[in-house]
Amino acid sequence: xxxxxxxxxxxxxxxxxxxxxxxxxxxxxxxxxxxxxxxxxxxxxxxxxxxxxxxxxxxxxxxxxxxxxxxxxxxxxxxxxxxxxxxxxxxxxxxxxxxxxxxxxxxxxxxxxxxxxxxxxxxxxxxxxxxxxxxxxxxxxxxxxxxxxxxxxxxxxxxxxxxxxxxxxxxxxxxxxxxxxxxxxxxxxxxxxxxxxxxxxxxxxxxxxxxxxxxxxxxxxxxxxxxxxxxxxxxxxxxxxxxxxxxxxxxxxxxxxxxxxxxxxxxxxxxxxxxxxxxxxxxxx
Numbered sequence: 001x002x003x004x005x006x007x008x009x010x011x012x013x014x015x016x017x018x019x020x021x022x023x024x025x026x027x028x029x030x031x032x033x034x035x036x037x038x039x040x041x042x043x044x045x046x047x048x049x050x051x052x053x054x055x056x057x058x059x060x061x062x063x064x065x066x067x068x069x070x071x072x073x074x075x076x077x078x079x080x081x082x083x084x085x086x087x088x089x090x091x092x093x094x095x096x097x098x099x100x101x102x103x104x105x106x107x108x109x110x111x112x113x114x115x116x117x118x119x120x121x122x123x124x125x126x127x128x129x130x131x132x133x134x135x136x137x138x139x140x141x142x143x144x145x146x147x148x149x150x151x152x153x154x155x156x157x158x159x160x161x162x163x164x165x166x167x168x169x170x171x172x173x174x175x176x177x178x179x180x181x182x183x184x185x186x187x188x189x190x191x192x193x194x195x196x197x198x199x200x201x202x203x204x205x206x207x208x209x210x211x212x213x214x215x216x217x218x219x220x221x222x223x224x225x226x227x228x229x230x231x232x233x234x235x236x237x238x239x240x241x242x243x244x245x246x247x248x249x250x251x252x253x254x255x256x257x258x259x260x261x262x263x264x265x266x267x268x269x270x271x272x273x274x275x276x277x278x279x280x281x282x283x284x285x
Contacts, residue, residue: 045125
C-alpha cells in the first residue's frame with residue numbers, strides 16, 4: 001500500500017516542529033479534512049481547512065453578521081466577493097472557530113481543547129472513546145432511553161454554558177457531537193455566532209436545541225414534548241440564565257400578533273435544515 005500523501009500545510013507544520021508525524025486521515029468534509037497527528041508524546045487532531053465554495057450566500061450572511069474584520073478595504077472586498085474578499089471571508093470563517101474554541105474551553109464547555117492555529121490548520125485535542133480510539137459521532141451510536149435522556153441533559157447544560165459565554169453554536173446536531181469516553185463533546189464551530197451581536201442568534205439557538213430534542217427523542221420519545229429552547233432563550237433575554245440553572249422543559253409562549261415574516265423564515269430554515277440533514281445522512285451511509 002502506498003504511503004498516505006499529507007497536505008502541504010501539514011508538512012509545513014512538521015518542518016516548523018509543531019507536529020512530528022501525520023498518522024492518518026480521520027475524515028474529510030466539504031469544509032475541512034481532519035487528521036490524527038503526533039506531537040511529542042501526544043496524539044492530536046489536525047483540522048485542515050478547505051476553501052469554502054458550497055455555502056449559500058444567505059447562510060454566510062446570517063452567520064457572519066456583526067463579525068469584526070480588520071479594515072474597511074477588507075470589508076468592501078468581502079461584500080463584493082472579489083478573490084481577495086473570498087480569501088478574507090474564509091480567513092474570518094476559520095478564525096471564528098478558533099476564537100470560539102478558546103473562548104468556550106476557558107468557560108469549561110465540553111469542546112476539544114485547542115492547542116495551536118497555524119497556516120489554516122487547527123491543532124486540538126483528539127477526542128477518544130473508552131478504548132482510546134477516535135470517538136464516534138452521535139449519529140453512529142444507538143442509545144437506551146436512559147442513556148438518551150442523560151446525554152440530552154448533559155448537552156442542554158453545555159448549550160446553556162455556551163450561551164452564558166455569549167456563544168451560540170449555530171449548527172448543533174448529532175453530526176457534530178462526538179461521544180467521548182466521559183460523555184458527549186461538541187465540535188465544528190466555524191459558524192458559531194455572538195449571542196448578543198447577531199440578530200439570528202435566537203433562531204439558531206432554538207434550532208440547535210430542537211435538533212437535540214429530535215435526535216434523542218428517537219430513543220426517548222418523552223423528550224419530544226419538551227420546549228427547552230424557548231425556556232433557555234427567555235432566561236437569557238431576561239438576564240436570568242446561569243450555568244447551573246434548573247430547566248423544566250416547559251414554556252408558556254406569550255399570545256399576541258403573529259410575525260408572518262418570522263414564521264416564514266423559520267419554515268424556510270426548517271426546510272433547508274432537513275435538506276442538509278438528508279445530504280449528511282446520504283454521505284454517512
